[in-house]
Amino acid sequence: MRSALMAALFAAALLASPAALSSAARAEQPPPLSKGQSLYVPVYSHISHGNLDGRGKPSELLLSSMLSLRNTDPAQSITVTSARYYDTAGKLLREYLPKPLVLGPMGSSELFVEHKDKTGGSGANFVVEWKADRAVNVPVIETVNAYFFGTQSVAFTSPGRPIHPNP
The missing domain is CATH 1.20.5 (Single alpha-helices involved in coiled-coils or other helix-helix interfaces)
Known part of the structure; x- marks a missing residue:
């Protein structure tokens, strides 16, 4: 049997x-070639952990976050036109790009949210918009959320997800 x-x-x-x-x-x-997208990119400016305290609240660990913008096309430039940073409630906190950012073929750049900046909260996010003159390989746009202190460390990535832009 x-x-x-x-x-x-x-x-x-x-x-x-x-x-x-x-x-x-x-x-x-x-993925299919594209001439542009709007992307939602999660940011974790803090994460809850541990046990609940006397007030019923967990411990919080503040994280820094690097928004990584990577053009994956070997022949064409892309232009990142906007990188808006929102808080947990969906309130726009700031635009990180005062002017469009051109990334050459295979080029990259990053934007940084400091460890001490907790204005975004646990549900913070970027909405990133990019465009290209011709259809190109879709860029890799993600955050690297990190904390390093002494022997303690945590780091993880959050990929961008395509969304429909506001009409």
């Missing part, structure tokens, strides 16, 4: 693997 079960599981794994491979291969296909 046990060997029959093992044989059935092995056969099921063999039959499933072509589908799994094709879906994995599909996931690795490059």
Whole structure:
């Protein structure tokens, strides 16, 4: 009975693997070329952790956040036209780009939210808008949220997600 079960599981794994491979291969296909996007990028200016205190509040760890802007096109420039920073309530705190930022082919830049800046809260975010003259590879736009002190450290990325711009 046990060997029959093992044989059935092995056969099921063999039959499933072509589908799994094709879906994995599909996931690795490059996204379609684009002439621009608006992206929502999560920022974690602090994270809650630990146990609740006497007032029912968790401990908070303040993080810095670097918005990384990376042109992935080897032949064409892109222009980042806006990087608006919003707080947890959705209130616009500031525009990080006083003028458009041109990123040459394979070029990158970053914008920085300091560790001490907790105005955004745990639900802070950027809305980044970029454009190109021709359809190009979609850039990688994400935040790197980090805390380093002594032997303690935490760092993680938050990818940008395409959204529809305001009409």
